Amino acid sequence: MRGYRPLRPDRDPFHRPPAGFEHRPPGALLRSRVVELAVFGVVPLRVSAWQLLYRSCDLNGEPEASVTTVLLPRGATPDQGRPLVSFQCAIDALAPQCFPSYALRRGARSLGAIPQLEVPLIAAALARGWAVSVPDHGGPGGRFGAPREPGYRALDGIRAALAFGPLGLDASTPVALWGYSGGGLATVWTAEVAARYAPELAIVGAVAGSPVGDPxxxxxxxxxxxxxxxxxxxxxxxxxxxxxxxxxxxxxxxxxxxxxxxxxxxxxxxxxxxxxxxxxxxxxxxxxxxxxxxxxxxxxxxxxIRPGAVAPEMPLLIVQGVNDEIIAVEDIDALVDRYTVAGAQVHYLRDRLSTHLPLQFIAIPAMLDWIADRFAAIPAPTGTRTVRSVAATRRALRGHRAMARLTARLLAGQPIRPEPLAPQSDRPSRHPEAVRLTGS
Structure with a gap:
């Protein structure tokens, strides 16, 4: 593999759908392949990874083929009790070298592509033992900013992942949505269209960090x-x-x-x-x-293109920096107000200390723990809290220590495997359905 360079999506035959694909149902798996991933295209990411081509559609309902990269922890065996996270990268670009399906691959020439910066978030989900789907939610045309269609592609990517045998998932698999910044915007669109577009999916919650609010x-x-x-x-x-x-x-x-x-x-x-x-x-x-x-x-x-007109049916966690220099906190306040008035179940965390990019990494433990609680069927909190820092809790500090160990493994090219569960002393008690949902 030394010196290998993957083809960009606009030049890669894998991304071209077979004849007649438009007659297949949304989410239908068209083809798959094993791929090697790497940190910045160089340091091997020691996980199990595949790419799936599947049928989806654009803003106007026109059929198209899209791609998601699906991952398992290294050496993981198929497990129907394993939950799935759909992670929407902050693609924030139109160029195909910035699509996650290319930028995350070993040998990719994608210097300056934001998905390469988000590998620690993806790895953190894998370290919890979860399966992960990373869709090219901008579609083959790279339509950054278009409403709703990122949700169609993410949801169809989830459908394809659930049907993909090597992951060992099924229709009952609990699913969470996660994204930050441009990926947060894609996540709220996914949450908004889910009940209508993919009502069969068991989506238990969505985390949107700094999700633009008003483009x-x-x-x-x-x-x-x-x-x-x-x-x-x-x-x-x-x-x-x-x-x-x-x-x-x-x-x-x-x-x-x-x-x-x-x-x-x-x-x-x-x-x-x-x-x-x-x-x-x-x-x-x-x-x-x-x-x-x-x-x-x-x-x-x-x-x-302004989200917030439709209340997502799953619980939401929205995280935003009060002093964010890119996304105005007032826009996110207004988005939360629109969701709340529409009847959504929202927990809104406002962080006083962090600016835009640091918050994405500072908030990883808080976002992961919120997802873990939804997978454990613990009732979701609601309401708005303004805190000095989302990292200033014992639970978050433990999470940051785990992230430090994980980052060291990433940079050393070591396998990403689930870490032992953290102590539960400051966690709320489990909901009675937790055993069933976690497969314990």
Whole structure:
């Protein structure tokens, strides 16, 4: 395998669906393969991993084939009592080298792709003994920012994983959803569409860290700032999902900005952020950003891409930094309010100390423990809490010690196997159904 380079999804025959796939039901498994994964494409990730091609659909219900990467702890045997986590990466890009199905593979050339930074979260779920599905939720066209369709792809990826024999799962397998930032947005879309699109799935909870809340407001706020590249990649993705935006872009934006949008379609996220920092759409138009956003065509899209109109039926944990420099806490407050008014069961943790990227890692133990409690059928808490730090509990500190050991194993290329259960002294008592749901 030395020197091996996997093919990018746009060049890889595995990603091309067989003839007639559109007549298969959503989630139907089309093909599979064993893959090798690696930290930053270099240090082998010692887990069992496969990729599944399956039938799904886009925003408009048009059939398409999508891919998820499914993982088990190293040496794990099929076990019907094993739960499944669908982890939605913060892809935050349109370029195929940023899709998890490529960026996570050994030998991938994906420097600057955010999914490579999220390997510790995936490994942490595997270290709990859970199976993990990591879908390419942006689809084969990389439509970053499109609403609802990330949920279709994630849910169909779950269906394909449950039907994939080597995982040993079945229709009764408890499932949790998890994602942060752009992956958090994909997670809330998955939670919103689940009851209608995949009612048969036993989804016990969803964790969404910093899930954007109001993409339109985020675009305006990030435009012209150090993080303007996020806004430009987002606009580039929406042009693919909403054809009515193309004439708006051609008539309202100057050629230089359109050229930058074209470059945003092919570049990895982190280099794009550096290259596009400070870009203000108003400098490349006859109108400022607020005027552009008030155009009728833009208003209809902004309303469509704002989550929160549908209450997810499973419990939610939403985690947000009060001083987040990328996602405004006010947008997440408003999202939680919309969900609560609609009848959703939400536990909202606001962290005073953390900024955006650090919170993703600081909150890992709190997010994992919340998922573990849902798998154990412990009733989910509700309400809003503002805390100094989500890491400042005995349970979280134990989790961080486990994460330190796990990170050392990752960097050393050692196998990822389940750790012994942590002491239960500060955990709530188990719900009577816990034995049945955990397979004990």
């Amino acid at each position: 339109g407001a985020a675009f305006v706020r990030l435009n012209g700032t150090l993080f303007a590249g996020f806004a430009m990649v987002f606009l580039a993705g929406l042009r693919r999902a909403y054809p009515q935006l193309e004439p708006v872009a051609r008539t309202q934006l100057r050629a230089r900005y359109l050229d930058m949008l074209a470059k945003a379609e092919v570049g990895a996220t982190l280099p794009l952020l550096a290259r596009l920092a400070g870009r203000d759409v108003g400098r490349y138009s006859d109108h400022d950003v607020d005027t552009l956003m008030r155009l009728p065509q833009m208003q209809s899209v902004i309303a469509d």
